[in-house]
Amino acid sequence: MAATTTSRAPATPLRNRINPKPWRSDQRVISNFNPTIPRSERRRTLAVLATLRRDNRDDESHNAIEGKNKNSIELQSLLEDFPYELNSKDSNSLPRPLTSTYFSNSVSDGSRLRVAYQGVHGAYSETAAEKAYPNCEAVPCEQFDTAFEAVERWLVDRAVLPIENSLGGSIHRNYDLLLRHRLHIVGEVKLAIRHCLLANHGVKVQDLKRVLSHPQALAQCENTLTRLGMVREAVDDTAGAAKFVAFHKLNDTGAVASSTAARIYGMNILAEDIQDDSDNVTRFLVLAREPIIPGTDRLFKTSIVFSLEEGPGMLFKALARHARSRASQLDTAVLTAFVVFLLLNQIESRPLQKQALQMLDDNNNGFPKRFPYLFYVDFEASMADQKAQNALGHLKEIATFLRVLGSYPADISMS
Numbered sequence: 001m002a003a004t005t006t007s008r009a010p011a012t013p014l015r016n017r018i019n020p021k022p023w024r025s026d027q028r029v030i031s032n033f034n035p036t037i038p039r040s041e042r043r044r045t046l047a048v049l050a051t052l053r054r055d056n057r058d059d060e061s062h063n064a065i066e067g068k069n070k071n072s073i074e075l076q077s078l079l080e081d082f083p084y085e086l087n088s089k090d091s092n093s094l095p096r097p098l099t100s101t102y103f104s105n106s107v108s109d110g111s112r113l114r115v116a117y118q119g120v121h122g123a124y125s126e127t128a129a130e131k132a133y134p135n136c137e138a139v140p141c142e143q144f145d146t147a148f149e150a151v152e153r154w155l156v157d158r159a160v161l162p163i164e165n166s167l168g169g170s171i172h173r174n175y176d177l178l179l180r181h182r183l184h185i186v187g188e189v190k191l192a193i194r195h196c197l198l199a200n201h202g203v204k205v206q207d208l209k210r211v212l213s214h215p216q217a218l219a220q221c222e223n224t225l226t227r228l229g230m231v232r233e234a235v236d237d238t239a240g241a242a243k244f245v246a247f248h249k250l251n252d253t254g255a256v257a258s259s260t261a262a263r264i265y266g267m268n269i270l271a272e273d274i275q276d277d278s279d280n281v282t283r284f285l286v287l288a289r290e291p292i293i294p295g296t297d298r299l300f301k302t303s304i305v306f307s308l309e310e311g312p313g314m315l316f317k318a319l320a321r322h323a324r325s326r327a328s329q330l331d332t333a334v335l336t337a338f339v340v341f342l343l344l345n346q347i348e349s350r351p352l353q354k355q356a357l358q359m360l361d362d363n364n365n366g367f368p369k370r371f372p373y374l375f376y377v378d379f380e381a382s383m384a385d386q387k388a389q390n391a392l393g394h395l396k397e398i399a400t401f402l403r404v405l406g407s408y409p410a411d412i413s414m415s
């Protein structure tokens with residue numbers, strides 16, 4: 001999170017100070033607090049949810065691999081028929097049908113794909129949603145977890161959420177939500193972020209005492225904002241900041257947001273490209289209810305999360321022990337190390353946080369499980385690749401918990 005200076009800022013979050021009604025006119029925002037889903041749509045959702053619950057009773061949690069210890073039978077059997085296991089002889093062991101409709105703009109009935117994003121019209125996440133699915137219906141959500149829930153409840157078909165930024169680092173909240181929810185990563189989108197300093201017409205830089213924006217945006221513009229001596233106030237999203245300043249006709253407050261947000265809310269651009277580094281790229285994940293069939297026809301990435309009982313050093317020790325004791329399998333042990341340590345694009349370890357590391361067990365029976373150390377790893381390989389499957393098989397032997405979050409085409413547009 002950005003270090004946010006709040007000396008002049010009121011303690012209440014921006015959200016609470018906005019009268020929500022004026023903003024309602026342009027687009028419906030999915031909110032945790034005030035559901036705006038029409039009754040007919042809610043009825044349809046309830047019907048779908050009822051069917052879903054029925055299906056889920058027959059349907060094993062398909063891409064979770066976990067167990068209390070590495071010898072657990074449950075853990076063993078789950079790995080054997082998880083959705084990326086392509087060698088299964090028994091087609092009945094495969095989970096629900098996988099969809100390959102990623103990056104298709106419509107759903108099966110031909111209607112436009114509905115894609116949830118966090119923020120309001122003009123947020124970078126909306127642009128990312130439109131990059132992933134041109135012509136989609138982008139659906140604004142107040143919070144990240146609202147977007148997750150919107151997909152889970154069939155209100156939308158996908159969610160596009162930021163996960164990391166080349167300057168600001170990881171968006172931890174979304175890592176935690178990935179674990180708590182059961183959505184699958186079906187794609188990634190990289191977006192070049194170019195921040196502008198916005199103000200109402202007639203307002204000069206010297207008039208500005210404070211600036212509002214998303215914490216990541218404030219962090220990415222740290223140098224510029226420090227140089228200008230501005231008090232920073234964190235709000236839910238960049239476009240929401242612009243909207244707030246415009247609606248309240250503030251003359252002493254600016255917003256860090258995109259030029260698109262400036263156009264939408266009729267604001268003046270006082271300065272362009274104010275981020276600390278011109279090479280400012282945010283990576284967004286595309287989430288869906290079902291995984292896609294991983295291919296080998298293009299560059300794929302696989303994202304996993306795993307836990308180790310005894311801490312980070314355990315991974316290295318276990319791999320070394322494994323290589324010594326099973327010389328014939330040295331190649332696969334080395335491969336595991338290779339995949340995990342060398343091919344990985346991103347490793348994220350989450351601190352011990354009771355709340356963050358708790359989630360319901362796979363049967364959703366209400367008992368939270370805790371994991372002492374969690375690692376999120378992305379590596380450039382498809383789960384259709386036998387080597388990746390072998391590597392994860394070995395990782396499973398030393399992990400107390402392992403889940404494949406998704407195997408999906410890499411966005412190579414920014415490489």
Ligand SMILES: O=C(O)C(=O)Cc1ccccc1
Nearest residue numbers: 123124125214216217237238
């Ligand atoms: O606030 C937004 O517009 C977002 O979509 C989140 C964000 C903030 C800063 C950089 C990239 C994404």
